[in-house]
Amino acid sequence: MSRLLRVMRRELQRLPRLPVLVALLGPIPLAGALLLTGVFHSEVARRLPIAILDFDGSQTARLAARWAGAARSVNIVARIQDLGRAEELLVQRKVYAVLVVPRHFERDLLHGRSPRVTLMYNEQYLTAGNLIVADVSHAVNAGAGAVAFGLQRSRGQTAAAAEAAAEPVRVDARLLFNPGVSYAVGVGLVLIVALVQIVAGISTIYVVGRELSDGTAGEWLEAAGGSAVVAWIGKLVPYVLWDLVLMLVLIGGFVAWFHMPVLGNLVVLTVGALAFSLASKALGVLFVVWLGERALGLGSITFGTATAFAGVTFPRIAMSPFAQVWSGFVPLTRFMLVLRDQVMVGAPLRISARPILVLAGTALIAGLLALPRMGRALRDPSLGGKE
């Protein structure tokens, strides 16, 4: 036991000499998480700038503009009369969309000729574009529905019949797990967890890599009284504990800041967090014992791009076969399932058991693959990549 403590104490004493490691463990992820909190602080996009291109100029055309303006996600910032100006505003990204009210809109509407209202929207900015089109089409159809309702009523139908005639089949949508369609929940959370994974994986590669490249592995083994097992456990345990603290602060802080109700089981979450840390650490060890200094490159690619593969912003079922397989090895993918199930959904234990077991399996397999080199890394100075 005292040998284990000696290795852990040595690890802590090394910290002041590795300032970049200290930065990676604390200030960098903290600053990153703060910034991401600021990015998503409004949770939903409201009042995005759009323009109205009014070819009609009638009172009724202004009514159509009011319909669009009633949509919560938009704010009409310009009323214009020519298409060239519309293109200019769109391309310069001064507006995300332009609603085109055609010439003779009023006349056609009153004569029942169904005038065509076109929303040109910027789909390069997909988030903004999709929000605006869904919201504005809803608002315009509702406004037009009111007009239809008025027309039916004027033909002497009852209110109920006129209402049904205007919109005979409707969708009553119940949004599950993220009822406010918050982007902090849908996108922000995975980014915070991805930051933690970068810290967990890269710090492991760096602390082990430094021992190898500095040629201090002998000293490390000595502190462990010559036991490789004690040396590795003593090395990694402080960082696993730190991962847990970091997750509590960053993920816990993010969840609390955005008032996400934690519907699941805290014990399951903690076990999942531990498995996530171990899996990330095991991959880091696997990379560094086999690749030495070059492990940092592989680690950056694996942990740095994990968000794209995690299946949160873009579902795994839609990914290319290669990406589906790769994402299966990325711990973030599995831990996001645990978080979704235990924070947003409140799913039963058996649903979260699977991703947690996969994380544990990832840790185990990566650990086993690293094992043949873990002993040698301590004894053979040539593994430092400086041969």
Added chain:
Amino acid sequence: MSALLRCFRQTLRGIFRQKETLTLLVGASVLYAFFYPTPYLNQVLRDLPVVVVDRDHTALSRQLSRWLDASEAARVSARSNNLPAAQDSVRAGVAGAVVLIPQDFERHVLRREPAYVEAYVDASYLLVYSTAMRAIQGVTGALAAGISVRRLQASALTTHAAVQQAHPVTFVAWPLFNPLAGYASYVVPAVFILILQQTLLIGIGALRVAERREESKHEPLWAQLGGKLGAMILIYAVHAVLMFGVVFSIYGFPMRAPWPDVFLFLVPYFAAVTLLGLAIAELFDRPETSTVALVATSLPAIFASGFSFPAEVQAGWVRAVAVVWPSTWGIRGFLQLAEMGARFDQTLRAWGVLWVQVAVYWSLAWLILRYRRRSLEL
């Protein structure tokens, strides 16, 4: 002038002589360019599994279910009578939504009463949510339109007049620049611009560490900075061709800008990043330090750029921080040029800010390098 050329050649030699800098400044961008887009290659989410709970069992309810299955975005993965079990499959992430067609659905329609379809949609995944809603609303909308038209025909209107009256206003959604709402076309161009920044910042950090070990030549500072700029802009122009020419055409992403415009736009981008890299490189004491310090900055940098969650609704202080990152302006202007088909003069705002950054970071790098040189001479 010959000093500038010497520094230019010296920088290139320095990069190609060492494994670390070669990997970071040349290899990394190539690898990322091919690897990063792989999740998104299918562009859109198709055939999202949806469970239908049909309690009506009529021709109309079956038609709704069939149309949903036929829609591009969704497929009916199961039909069930058990709503809680169906909801469990959404809870477990197996299905994206449950559509409940209540009893008496057809009867309501025939009686000309409003008929409702209930949709339980997983909003924990935003793309699943928007795809499911689009599919369900598209199908019910089509069904509703057919019903309205038939009713109006029954009141002795011609088909044409009935269609027009069923929709007092025809709403046309016209997506611009990324008409298929492709996810790769949305994410990849922005991320490539970011990758160029991050590999360049990290690579310069490693390069400066190596250079400081053998710094002896007393070239003028302006030539040192200029030589570095030249070398980096040259290497990264090649990366730009690889990413936006080769990789874009292999993966089938659109590239709408003429190449001279792209180079013209990217020159101050690469210059600003290089100079920023030179300014912060003094913080790094070993070749790998810059990687450790900067790998976690990619996520905040790209999301602060506003390419995803709109900049207009981010916190004001985030905007203030984002201004200093070249990627914020590089992404903005490059998307305008290459994806939105802007003329060069329409990107002048982003281009202008990049030049301001070049001036600021040049001064900063110059001051820092001069300070360093003086402290060495003492």
